[in-house]
Amino acid sequence: MGGASDGTFIINEDGWIVGFEKNTPTIVFPQSVKGINVVGLSQTAFAGDTLIESVTIPANVTLDLSAGAFKNCTNLKSVSIANNTVFIPAECFMGCIKLEALTLPEALDTIGNNAFNGCAALQGLALTTNLVSIGNSAFANCGALKHVVFPASLKNIGVSAFANCTTLQEILIPDGVTQIGGYAFQNCNQATTLHLPTGTTKILNNTFSGCRLVKEIAIPNGVTEIGQEAFSDCVSATMIRIPGTVKTIGSNAFAGRPANGWMRYDDCPADAYLAADALGTAGFLLAPVNGPCHEYAKTHPGIRFCTTLTRNYVERCYNLILNRPSEEAGLLGWCTEILNGMPAAMVVKRFTDSIEFVNRKLTPSEIIEILYNTMLNRPSDAIGKADWMTRFDNGMTKDAVINGFSGSQEFLGVCANYMMTPGWIQLTYFRDMNENITAFVARCYTECLQRPWDPIGIEGWCQALITRRVTAAQVAHGFIFSDEFIAKKFNNAQFLDRLYHTYFDRDGDPAGTAAWLAQLNSGVSREVVNNGFLGSQEWFNLLARFGLKQ
Helix, strand or coil, rough: CCCEEEECEEEEECCCEEEEEECCCEECCEEEHHHHHCEEEEECCCCCCCCCCCEECCCCCCCCCCCCCCCCCCCCCCEEEEECCCCCCCCCCCCCCCCCCECCCCCCCEEECCCCCCCCCCCEEECCCCCCEEECCCCCCCCCCCCECCCCCEEEEEECCCCCCCCCCCEECCCCCCCCCCCCCCCCCCCCCCCCCCCCCCCCCCCCCCCCCCCEEEEECCCEEEEECCCCCCCCEEEECCCCCEEEEECCCCCCCCCEEEEEECCCCCCCCCCCCCCCCEEEEEEECCCCHHHHHCCCEEEEEEHHHHHHHHHHHHHHHHHHHHHHHHHHHHHHHHHHHCCCCHHHHHHHHHHHHHCCCCHHHHHHHHHHHHHCCCCCCHHHHHHHHHHHHHHCHHHHHHHHHHHHHHHHHHHHHHCCCCCCCCCCCCCHCHHHEEEEEEEEHHHHCCCCHHHHHHHHHHHHHHHHCCHHHHHHHHHHCHHHHHCCCCCCCCHHHHHHHHCCCCCCCHHHHHHHHHHCCCCHHHHHHHHHHCCCCCHHHHHHCCCCCC
């Protein structure tokens, strides 16, 4: 068969370069050799050549590459293909362990199997905008490959295409990809971000196994099947979301997920098939009650199962108490608290204790209405709300309402609907512990000081009375002879008026007022007159209204 040589390239009569004579590290392919137009490069022309460092195919050169054309060119560092090549064939640059710079043609639509397998020095890869398919193991074992920009045109990623790319930082697969081969990104153990395409319906075996630093896994809606060990050993995946379209999950698909991580399978279908250890053996799992996930959790003690009913209870608290939908982190945080034993009443307290709720600056009436709707699942009734409003006015807090509602049959019914433990809350304010004592102290403020109570003051007096550090008489005395009362500079008549209202809950009668006023005007001390009121039957009767004694 005829051919020609220009002292550098050997070409056959069909235009295929079959050999290379010049001892040089740089290769720039020509349009023709000795008048024969170059059309292709044979498989044996350069494979295994350890001298070559640079290969350039200019834009004006028509040149089809062959499988393995530059395989094991172990000193090849730079490749630039600027022509209209649409296909990089199998093993074309396989084993080029020093390849660092790679420029691919814009026309390229297919990269063949093992085309760049083992190009251990390649760090960045910008794939061209017409690329449709990446073959099996095409970039496998490219241990220095940190960044890959996938084009929107991409449809297929082959088996093990990027397996063992151990420094790849992120895996952002375009939504147009419809096929991802098994093992495609296995052991990409430095990738922290993963985006799965909306165009795929199956995730095959081991596709992302060993992606140890990926933090979130969101399976797109439309995926129906997840293969064996597809995400095994993703030990940092603290959030995994699986849509209700997934019907089959293979064995060990999520094996090794972290114990502090959440898996949300909120709409797990009743006929879903979960193979052995499909959802891992530890971590939180949010799914419907009495479905396949619930049954799975029963046989895997390390799984902490949270029902969608519990989720709904938390969501309800967000809607009714904070007047907004939940955010995922908050929702799952509350679910964690509930799994750790927090009862339903305490959830309500913690929501209403939050800065966000406080910043709503609601009136007592609005707070009570929210608690009716949240805990009793109904609007307030007039009599009940009026009673709670009186207690609020007297100094009690919303915690008293929560505790009052927590024992009601209505609240127990709400909790049963959401499979929640009702529970109760530990009251921390003394003014919530005894409504009569609180009302008595509040009355001292209004009758003696003629102003509303203040939170610090009423709490202190209630604590003193409840812990029996003082008697009711000492509380009244404390108000009457307080600096605030003295600063009012009441005359004797005004002083008596306050005593009558504080101790007897009435205006002074003419005879009594005159008698006491005469004593005060004659020099009898206010302390003596005060003690006289404290010894009266009317005072004892007033105390009895509040369940108190002298």
